[in-house]
Amino acid sequence: MTIAFITGITGQDGSYLTELLLAQGYEVHGAVRRTSSLDRSRLAHLYADPTLYNHRLFLHYADLDDPTTLRRVLTKVAPREVYHLAGQSHVGLSFEIPETTCEFTAMGTLRLLEILRDLPEPPRFFHATSSEIFGRPLEVPQTETTPIAPVNPYGCAKAFATQMVRVYREAHGLFAVNGILYNHESPRRGENFVTRKICRAAAAIKAGHQSKLPLGDTSARRDWGHARDYVRGMWLSLRHDTPDDYIFATGQLHSVQDVLENAFAALDLDWHKYVETDPHLLRPAEPMQLVGNADKARTTLGWLPQTSFTDLIHEMTRAEFQVLADTSIN
Ligand code: F7E
Numbered sequence: 001m002t003i004a005f006i007t008g009i010t011g012q013d014g015s016y017l018t019e020l021l022l023a024q025g026y027e028v029h030g031a032v033r034r035t036s037s038l039d040r041s042r043l044a045h046l047y048a049d050p051t052l053y054n055h056r057l058f059l060h061y062a063d064l065d066d067p068t069t070l071r072r073v074l075t076k077v078a079p080r081e082v083y084h085l086a087g088q089s090h091v092g093l094s095f096e097i098p099e100t101t102c103e104f105t106a107m108g109t110l111r112l113l114e115i116l117r118d119l120p121e122p123p124r125f126f127h128a129t130s131s132e133i134f135g136r137p138l139e140v141p142q143t144e145t146t147p148i149a150p151v152n153p154y155g156c157a158k159a160f161a162t163q164m165v166r167v168y169r170e171a172h173g174l175f176a177v178n179g180i181l182y183n184h185e186s187p188r189r190g191e192n193f194v195t196r197k198i199c200r201a202a203a204a205i206k207a208g209h210q211s212k213l214p215l216g217d218t219s220a221r222r223d224w225g226h227a228r229d230y231v232r233g234m235w236l237s238l239r240h241d242t243p244d245d246y247i248f249a250t251g252q253l254h255s256v257q258d259v260l261e262n263a264f265a266a267l268d269l270d271w272h273k274y275v276e277t278d279p280h281l282l283r284p285a286e287p288m289q290l291v292g293n294a295d296k297a298r299t300t301l302g303w304l305p306q307t308s309f310t311d312l313i314h315e316m317t318r319a320e321f322q323v324l325a326d327t328s329i330n
Helices: 012-023 041-047 067-077 098-118 153-172 194-206 227-239 256-266 295-301 309-329
Strands: 003-007 027-032 057-061 081-084 124-130 176-181 213-215 245-248 275-277
Touching: 003 012, 003 067, 012 027, 012 041, 012 227, 027 067, 057 067, 067 098, 081 098, 081 227, 098 124, 098 153, 124 153, 124 227, 153 176, 176 227, 194 213, 194 256, 194 309, 227 245, 227 295, 245 295, 256 309
Parallel strands: 003 027, 003 081, 027 057, 081 124, 124 176, 176 245, 213 275
Antiparallel strands: none
């Protein structure tokens, strides 16, 4: 049975990846942070299954700022594959907490690489990096060779980590892969990312629980796909013969307004009546034209995104509405 280790297992991507790996027959171990809340709702359906939890799915207290514990856990688990998904992932927030962002996202990745390098049999390593490394790119769409030019602390931290992964691959011979992930969403997305925020608000407005939706820049455009498609890319990239960097993207740009239109239309609402601009939600700098060319992942790994933008936003909106309907019944 192949053993995998996931940092960030309780997040959106971690939960989809865990489902995928368990379905492929893996034994899955995840690092969790000790917090006062035990809310790991994205994994709840998996630990409720007595055939999985503590049989093929294991959680360990370990964190990126505690390399001694991380080393001990990794030595004991001896995984064949490590998926590194953890980090401070909110771009807007990275302007407020740049040091924490760099500590976890940049230095945390370097610490993990150092630990892996020392293991008797270094595992294959996947690093979830981001289109934010390109910032305001010279090329549209971007490829794996587009120069790095981040415009926010989060992008800088990811740029450092991405380049370190390349260094460890080339200088130390680690099987280390950068997945350059464009925005990827789902009903499990964190509530302060714009797609989830909009879909939740549309459902709450429809149910009469909310009347206004404050937003930042609604003209901002992103390349949005479904998280389930992106975790399949992560897995495929570690099964390939050689380690490399891959863009995972849909190749299509949509605006925040397009998200609004699709989410509100799914519930027969007109978004213009509810949206207001909140200057606090405008970012000091916005990246431009972040849209990816995933040809390399398609030709080398056979990866293709399978969910359209419209289907994604409709799925998210329906899921929010269903949660409210279930709550009102209970
Ligand atoms: O913002 C604009 C905002 O926070 C998308 C992370 O996964 O993808 C994600 O980063 C756009 C931006 O995602 C609001 O200014 C307007 O232009 O959903 P987001 P993000 O910043 O693109 C990349 C690839 C990552 O790697 C990150 O980890 O929407 N926007 N109004 C807003 N954004 C938020 N959050 N909230 C608003 O009210």
